[in-house]
Amino acid sequence: MAPEYGAYMGYFPVDGQTLDYLNRTGRKKENIDIIEKYLKENEMFRNYSQSNNDNVKWTGDVLELDLGSV
Numbered sequence: 001m002a003p004e005y006g007a008y009m010g011y012f013p014v015d016g017q018t019l020d021y022l023n024r025t026g027r028k029k030e031n032i033d034i035i036e037k038y039l040k041e042n043e044m045f046r047n048y049s050q051s052n053n054d055n056v057k058w059t060g061d062v063l064e065l066d067l068g069s070v
Contacts, residue, residue, distance in 0.1 A: 013046035014039050 002010055022032050039045035 014044060015046040015048065 002008075019032055019036055022035070023029070036045065
């Protein structure tokens with residue numbers, strides 16, 4: 001949460017720098033490849049050289065969860 005600016009969460013997309021970080025911190029290449037493939041297939045990978053990344057699809061759905069019922 002970030003109550004100081006009224007947000008419940010902040011989202012920072014995964015990009016090439018994220019994959020580079022995983023590589024530099026010793027993650028296995030095959031795991032990084034799986035992560036990259038998953039993110040790209042689910043349209044969660046940000047490629048800043050492509051202008052179509054700005055077409056975010058918001059559903060507008062509101063989900064509510066009563067923590068007392070969990």
